Amino acid sequence: MKDTVISKAIIESFFKKLRNSLEVDVAIVGAGPSGLVASYELAKKNFRVAIFEEKNMPGGGIWGGGMMFNEVVLEKELENFLKELDISYAEYEDLLIVDSCHFASALIYRATKAGAKLFNNVSVEDIAMREERICGVVINWGPVKKLGLHVDPITIKASYVVDGTGHPANIVSLLVKRGLMEKKTEFPMDAEIAEKFVVEKTGEVFPGLLVSGMAVCEVYGGPRMGPIFGGMILSGMKIAKMISERR
Ligand code: 48F
Numbered sequence: 410m411k412d413t414v415i416s417k418a419i420i421e422s423f424f425k426k427l428r429n430s431l432e433v434d435v436a437i438v439g440a441g442p443s444g445l446v447a448s449y450e451l452a453k454k455n456f457r458v459a460i461f462e463e464k465n466m467p468g469g470g471i472w473g474g475g476m477m478f479n480e481v482v483l484e485k486e487l488e489n490f491l492k493e494l495d496i497s498y499a500e501y502e503d504l505l506i507v508d509s510c511h512f513a514s515a516l517i518y519r520a521t522k523a524g525a526k527l528f529n530n531v532s533v534e535d536i537a538m539r540e541e542r543i544c545g546v547v548i549n550w551g552p553v554k555k556l557g558l559h560v561d562p563i564t565i566k567a568s569y570v571v572d573g574t575g576h577p578a579n580i581v582s583l584l585v586k587r588g589l590m591e592k593k594t595e596f597p598m599d600a601e602i603a604e605k606f607v608v609e610k611t612g613e614v615f616p617g618l619l620v621s622g623m624a625v626c627e628v629y630g631g632p633r634m635g636p637i638f639g640g641m642i643l644s645g646m647k648i649a650k651m652i653s654e655r656r
Pocket of ligand 1: 438442444462463468469470471531532533534573574575621622623624634635636637638641
């Protein structure tokens, strides 16, 4: 029966992907722009990368553009990056403007094409820690978290973990709640300061744990920003550079 062959193909292929991702170089939590760019840059350099995204649809805050006007803005300095990924854009005064659906799908495509393994519908509910260093993530199905089901998770070993969970900085919060580190909270909107702030502060916050994208503002008290994404891209690139330099 063809239907069982289809089922078998899906099951075997998925479990091979999961089995091969039980030990990775980098586990990225959250498939928003910063996490996807970090994944793309690292996978390009042959790092073993797994991205865990608790929602069905990866892409985080990209899709909605600004107030559902599905366009996002980037700074001119990102032009070469857009060209490298073959992303269509237009110039607008001293900025670049990109269709948000085109942008989200391009980042997902490029990250996975470069070799990063993307697990959507999978939530990181905890971190693994050994000798005071983060050494992996504890995962469960996204719907298990959403429905509050009492189901135990499984563990992925990773040399580095990246908190790319956006505004709530969910992974850092797991350490904060245990008194292992402190964080501030995101400040009110100021795109100009926020973009520079995010890039400058992107980096390691705890041994083995790096923070990218808007989670940086939550950790260090930087301002939030709207649908301007240059800082997210540069943050993802910085994560990849920092990890590569330690190889
Ligand atoms: O928020 P998000 O898009 O991350 P980002 O890279 O980009 C921020 C911008 O989209 C925008 C902005 C800047 O212009 O203000 O908001 O910082 O994506 C974060 C992703 O992480 C997922 C969440 O569903 C989203 O897709 N996520 C959050 N917590 C978890 C998670 C978790 N515990 N496990 C797995 N995924």
